[in-house]
Amino acid sequence: MSKKNAFYAQSGGVTAVINASACGVIEAARVNQDKIGNVYAGLNGILGALREELIDVGQERAEDIAALRYTPSGAFGSCRYKLKSLEENRAEYARLIAVFKAHNIGYFFYNGGGDSADTCLKVSQLSETMGYPIQAIHIPKTVDNDLPLTDNCPGFGSVAKYVAVSTQEAAMDVASMCATSTKVFILEVMGRHAGWIAAAGALAQEQEGDAPHIILFPEVPFDRERFLAKVQATVDEKGYCVIVASEGVQNKDGTFLADAGTTDAFGHKQLGGVAPTLATMIKSTLGLKYHWALADYLQRAARHIASATDVEQAYAVGRAAVQMAVAGKNAIMPAIIRAEGSEYSWSVGEVPLSQVANVEKFMPGEYISEDGFGITQKGRDYLLPLIQGEDYPPYKNGIPRYARLKKHLVEKKLAADFKA
Template identity: 90%
Template sequence: MSKKNAFYAQSGGVTAVINASACGVIEAARENQDKIGKVYAGLNGILGALREELIDVSQESVEDIAALRHTPSGAFGSCRYKLKSLEENRAEYERLIEVFKAHDIGYFFYNGGGDSADTCLKVSQLSETMGYPIQAVHIPKTVDNDLPLTDNCPGFGSVAKYVAVSTKEAAMDVASMCATSTKVFILEVMGRHAGWIAAAGALAQEEEGDAPHIILFPEVAFDKEKFLAKVQKTVDEKGYCVIVASEGAQYADGTFLADAGTTDAFGHKQLGGVAPTLANMIKSELGLKYHWALADYLQRAARHIASATDVEQAYAVGRAAVEMAVAGKNAIMPAIIRAEGEEYSWSIAEAPLSEVANVEKFMPKEYISEDGFGITEAGRKYLLPLIQGEDYPPYKNGIPQYTKLKKQLVEKKLDTEFKA
């Protein structure tokens, strides 16, 4: 059997370490040239395949590929483009297979969250029925940390580290000025349905009573009176109050505090900003001076403060995806498995995509404190290993040095064009 080419694409919101996974994929593929021919990457994610805009990774130097390990964002371009179900738009999936067939692609590596796991599974299934089998392996990536069957998701550990450090430093600022200035500080972080990122803010606490004093999780129904009472009590006792709020904080009926009334490309509710919503609530009800900040893209782009554990795991799942594929595996995802015992260690196992796609993992109740405003010791024990270690990029003139790829496209072979 002749060797097939490979296709790699990045999906959805990028992270500080998704390129480390790309590095793992490409380096492992180059080491398996007896089974894998060329490696192509999609320009702007899955759209690159649909539009037949394939980057020839062989044109990138060994040094630049290695530098992906310390470069943030999506080096090949990502996109928020959700393929509909096979029943709704079979033509899109058939287009993918058509492009893969034209370029002799037999391996599909899709690096993303739950939606990309679903796409990966469907491509594998449809390719069989179309008589052109594709070995599809999903590579986990999401700052939301909400994929099932894996202990944690590459991308999360670095965001968790950024949020914990930012919370600690901002809290010190507020504490030093609270006698005559700001009384309440709110940091809004990502997390639509799962509160993992918000929970990481608690890692800033070294002693009981340290900031953050309040964490708002999507998993805990927001109670306005209880929240305002906690804010006032904290200010009365400590002089100030620091809050870490998940963007997905919601009322008991499921309404988001910051529902903007629109949806994004994936059909998710567009959220308009929980921090200013809370700030206005605090001002009108309590009359306290406040400041708020959005971690926004900063939290997922901060490669300069990435977790060494996160970088190592992101690279490892990229390599594992290739090793699984050349071993004949299909419709699976390399999952991180935490070993039992006091000392943190992990390994990689296979997770079937049929059990990963369209499933979200939420914060367990045992990780959230009884009052709903913090985390338990069990939660801290889970989170702390994921932010360990520093993996600084090289610096020049005081600025991190990141690589930029050539992204040279291969010649198209199909006469038809795809329009999203």
């Protein structure tokens, strides 16, 4: 019986360390050449499989694959494309199986968040019913840190570090000018339903009273009057106020404070900007001068300030996914397990995809301060280890030198193109 080939794809919003997981997958697959044949990667994520646009990873140099460990973004291309349910469009899943069968692919490694976990599970289930078994392993990735059953998600630690450092530096700027200039600074960060990234802003605090003075979480209903009173009281006391706001801040009725009225490719509400919404509110009600910033792609692309812990964990789950696959495991996700005790340590375990798909992990109430504007010591104890260590990329001419892959496509074997 011939060896089966492997297919790897990146899904959804990328991170500073998703390529470290890719590096882990590819290097582990090369070590296991007695069980895994060729390694292919999807050009632009799952679309690469649907369109039969498969990158021959074997044509990439070993040193370029190793360089993925310190390269941000999705080296093979990612996409926001959610496969419909089996009932709605069985043809999409049938197409995946057809492409996998045509290229002798028996291992499917899908690197993404909750939606990709669902896709990975469905592919595993459908492949059995169609008589072409595929071992589907989901590799966790999301800056939002909202996947269940893993202590944290690769990609989050680096965003948390970026947000904490940016909050600290911006706060120092505002504090130095507040006597005659800006009184309020607002940093808007990612986090649609879970406030993990916003919470990381609190790591900028070295002592009580330090910025950020207010953190707004999706888990805490927004109270306009309490918020404005807190802003004014902080400015009166300190001369300035620094706010870190999650993009998913919600009103008491559950609507988003900054709902743009549209949805993205995954069916999620598009958010129109919490920071300018809050800034307008502060200016019109309190008359305070403000500045706001949108971290946006900068927070998830900032490999130059990545957390070494995050890089190590991203690589480890990629490598573990291959080890689990060659051991015969299926429909699972490697998960980060935090050891008990005051000294931080971790290992890689495994959880069933049936318990991961379409499940979100929110900030526990015990991590949020009683007034709803900050985090507790328990929250700090959870977050702090995740931003530890520096893992700088190599520099040339003053800027990071990142990997650039050839991305040679293999020859198509199916007659018809798939329109996706």
